[in-house]
Amino acid sequence: MGMELYLMKHKILTALAAVVLPAFGVTLTGSPALADCPSNTFCLYETNGYAGTEYQFWPSTSCSNFVSGINNDANAMRNYRNAYIKMWDLPGCGGSTTYTAQPYSYDSDFGNNGFSNKGSSLKRI
Amino acid sequence: MLRRSISLLVVTLLVAGCAAQGSPKSSGTVENFPPTELVQSLHLPFDAYTLSLAELYTLENAQDWLTRACMTARRYDWKVIERPTKLKDLRNRRRYGVVELEIARQYGYHVPAGLITPLAVDQTSDRRDDSLTEQQKETAYGEGGCAREAVTRLRPKADPDLGLLQRLDRGSLADSQKDSLVAAAMRSWQACVRRLGFDYRDPFAAMSDARWWADDSAPASGQEIAVAVADVGCKEQTGLVTAWHAAEARVQAEAIRTHPDEFQELRAAVTAEVAAAEAVLAQQDR
Numbered sequence: 140m141g142m143e144l145y146l147m148k149h150k151i152l153t154a155l156a157a158v159v160l161p162a163f164g165v166t167l168t169g170s171p172a173l174a175d176c177p178s179n180t181f182c183l184y185e186t187n188g189y190a191g192t193e194y195q196f197w198p199s200t201s202c203s204n205f206v207s208g209i210n211n212d213a214n215a216m217r218n219y220r221n222a223y224i225k226m227w228d229l230p231g232c233g234g235s236t237t238y239t240a241q242p243y244s245y246d247s248d249f250g251n252n253g254f255s256n257k258g259s260s261l262k263r264i
Numbered sequence: 265m266l267r268r269s270i271s272l273l274v275v276t277l278l279v280a281g282c283a284a285q286g287s288p289k290s291s292g293t294v295e296n297f298p299p300t301e302l303v304q305s306l307h308l309p310f311d312a313y314t315l316s317l318a319e320l321y322t323l324e325n326a327q328d329w330l331t332r333a334c335m336t337a338r339r340y341d342w343k344v345i346e347r348p349t350k351l352k353d354l355r356n357r358r359r360y361g362v363v364e365l366e367i368a369r370q371y372g373y374h375v376p377a378g379l380i381t382p383l384a385v386d387q388t389s390d391r392r393d394d395s396l397t398e399q400q401k402e403t404a405y406g407e408g409g410c411a412r413e414a415v416t417r418l419r420p421k422a423d424p425d426l427g428l429l430q431r432l433d434r435g436s437l438a439d440s441q442k443d444s445l446v447a448a449a450m451r452s453w454q455a456c457v458r459r460l461g462f463d464y465r466d467p468f469a470a471m472s473d474a475r476w477w478a479d480d481s482a483p484a485s486g487q488e489i490a491v492a493v494a495d496v497g498c499k500e501q502t503g504l505v506t507a508w509h510a511a512e513a514r515v516q517a518e519a520i521r522t523h524p525d526e527f528q529e530l531r532a533a534v535t536a537e538v539a540a541a542e543a544v545l546a547q548q549d550r
Contacts, residue, residue: 179405200386202375204477221327221404221411222389223320225380229468230477231373232380233358235437238430239314242327242415253431259472262380263389264320 176217184215187248198263202232213258217245223264228257306356309516313530321347326541327414334410360505361467368492372484373471424533432519440511449504456498470495
């Protein structure tokens with residue numbers, strides 16, 4: 140695929156993502172190959188290496204539970220938010236297994252931290 | 265190919281929309297739920313090797329000041345948020361599930377707003393984000409942005425390996441359940457909730473019940489509250505959390521003795537990171 144086509148697809152996809160679900164705290168992007176975590180967004184991936192479906196979050200005042208599809212299935216993250224994001228292994232921000240993502244950080248494989256397929260909820264700190 | 269990708273995306277987004285209608289919203293605030301004595305006692309040896317909320321806020325305050333200096337240099341405003349840094353360390357408040365009866369009675373397993381982090385801080389942060397122009401956002405958050413630079417500046421030169429700590433943290437929960445007192449208390453808890461008409465292998469299974477989270481934009485159902493109240497009441501009756509916490513503390517203390525160099529490195533990283541942030545904040549006080 141030429142770079143121009145890639146950029147055009149990327150822009151269209153990004154625009155759609157922004158237009159279709161602006162109000163929800165979480166969206167999905169459809170094509171893993173085109174997935175690219177936008178600025179000021181927290182992204183989770185089903186598969187290590189940032190592969191699989193990308194789930195985008197804008198965590199705010201509430202504890203956010205993962206939607207079906209990524210619940211207990213997250214294996215990588217990009218945190219492009221200006222905030223720490225903490226994840227828990229139980230819904231409702233509970234349980235013993237947690238993972239704190241630093242602002243502007245990324246982790247291609249939760250396996251190194253024993254958090255593979257564990258996450259169920261998150262909260263901006 | 266392009267059309268197919270777009271269609272896929274739209275379909276996926278619509279599916280996501282259906283799922284996201286159940287996106288979490290907590291109602292109420294935490295003001296009526298001061299931490300109980302039990303909650304305040306839930307400290308663990310590993311706590312000293314990761315950042316507490318007060319320490320995280322210290323870092324974020326410093327990042328804010330650095331961001332403001334950078335934004336000012338680029339001729340943009342930046343409001344600094346003064347997060348509180350004198351906070352009780354309540355990070356393990358929900359480690360063993362819900363342990364506060366009043367929260368269970370009113371919210372079931374749901375989270376009252378402000379329980380994890382102070383609501384006023386979260387709201388101030390949201391208001392600031394909402395007030396930013398697109399140019400301010402790009403200047404702060406974009407590639408080479410001021411906020412990114414601030415975070416990088418405060419980050420330790422060598423990031424410690426948190427993998428070992430996180431694996432041991434998970435292990436301490438599993439190993440502590442093999443403790444004879446914890447195992448006995450867990451069996452008593454199971455019997456207790458069964459007498460009340462519920463059947464769960466442990467408090468995590470009760471909290472994770474998919475029925476509570478199918479549409480968590482809705483308040484807790486009567487059934488969820490009934491289970492949560494039974495769960496917490498049985499924890500109190502059996503002394504499960506006290507026994508579990510004590511056993512975990514022993515397991516974690518032993519792990520620290522087994523890996524002295526690694527834990528020393530982790531502690532040094534926390535100390536250095538907080539010290540760098542405090543140095544930035546000290547300059548603002550002059």
